[in-house]
Amino acid sequence: MYRGNTVVPIDAITKAKAEALAAAQTQWLFTNLQPDGRQVYLYWPSRGEESTANNSIRQWLATVAMGRAARARGDAGLFDRVEANIRYNLAHSYVEDEAGHGQIVERGTTVKLGALAVAGLALVEHPARNSFAAQEVALRRTIDALWQPSGEFRTFWRPAERRDNVNFYPGEALLFWATLYAESRDPALLERILTSQRFYRAWHLAQRNPAFVPWHTQAYFKVWEVTRSDELRDWIFVMNDWLLEVQQWESQREFPDTMGRFYDPDRPFGPPHASSTGVYLEGLIDAWRLAQATGDAERRERYRRALVRGLRSLTQLTFLDEVDLFYISQRDRVRGGVRTTVYDNAIRVDNVQHSLMALLKILEHLPAADFRP
Helix, strand or coil: CECCECCCCHHHCCHHHHHHHHHHHHHHHHHCECCCCCECCEEECCCCEECCCCCHHHHHHHHHHHHHHHHHHCCHHHHHHHHHHHHHHHHHHEEECCCCCEEEEECCCEEEHHHHHHHHHHHHHCCCHHHHHHHHHHHHHHHHHHECCCCCECCEEECCCCCCCCCCHHHHHHHHHHHHHHHHCCHHHHHHHHHHHHHHHHHHHHCCCCCHHHHHHHHHHHHHHHHCCHHHHHHHHHHHHHHHHHECCHHHCCCHHHCCCECCCCCCCCCCCHHHHHHHHHHHHHHHHHHHHCCCHHHHHHHHHHHHHHHHHHHHHECCCCCCCCCCCCHHHHCCCECCECCECCEEHHHHHHHHHHHHHHHHHCCHHHCCC
16 A cells, blocks of 8 residues: 555556546546536545535536547437536526627636637537537637737736736637637638747747646647648647656656656646646647657657556546545545545546546557557
8 A cells, every 4th residue: 555545557557447547537527417517626535525616617628528528439428418518507607798709707707718718619529519609609709809910819808907827728729729720721710820829839938837738739739630830740849848857757756656747846837736647648649649640759659658657647546446435435426536636635627527538539549559668
């Protein structure tokens, strides 16, 4: 036993283990999706209680994750439950102003660029997209209004003077736009995306932060798949080569249950967090696919190793078996949930949804033979 649990060895990370992990996390999301469509945001396993906290971006990203899980399973019944979640979210947070700007409102006043983007992504990816066409158009109208000719986005619709969360919201908006571009091949939209890529490339190089990397990686990889742009290829590699420096491995040998997480104690990037590891893997699998497609064997191997190490960390954090659950009273509400860290067992919805979205892409693209140390 180590810290009240067993340590997951790196050589235990096989494709079958990853499939079981994805199944358990899918189970958690749909078990905690309430009959009225509300998703649980934060659950305390030791107390067996749900928090009253909430966050619009993480809720809508959970919607995206559930939709992708339903698609991976080809399960129409799960899609129906995701649609109920969409309708609940819209009923409780969506408004339009007189000019037709769609807004996802949090705590009655705040409208974040990131929330607009991930809500739009959830609508676009659902089979019932046409049912939400009016909301999609209105959300796109607001995102368009937040974009500046320099390529910069204003990060808040309300309050308009706020300009923070730049490491997150513009990348989420660009991922939404990249999804639309992959579908439409609209040259005007492509030009906007590339203008923003150049603006935020300079911005990131001046103040690097790992939180920036996965959103921009996913966005630009979608565009690269269409354009085969050398500029986008090179920038994706620059971002992810640097990101690997933040993953902990040999330095954590004395704390083996933490190995594979992304955290740099010497730089102010924030504490270790399951959701961070999950979203970094979402970007890294796209970087791996790019290295694979361009014949870059050295990067392909480095990214592969980082992916497997990250999966080791996420497996360690997921409530999977009777050892994990020995002290849990409400086991059905906890099984498949992902702890925040090995020493903080709170299950926040983004811990699960980022991990699951990474797993679904990894299982789709990484060969079984590449699930090795």
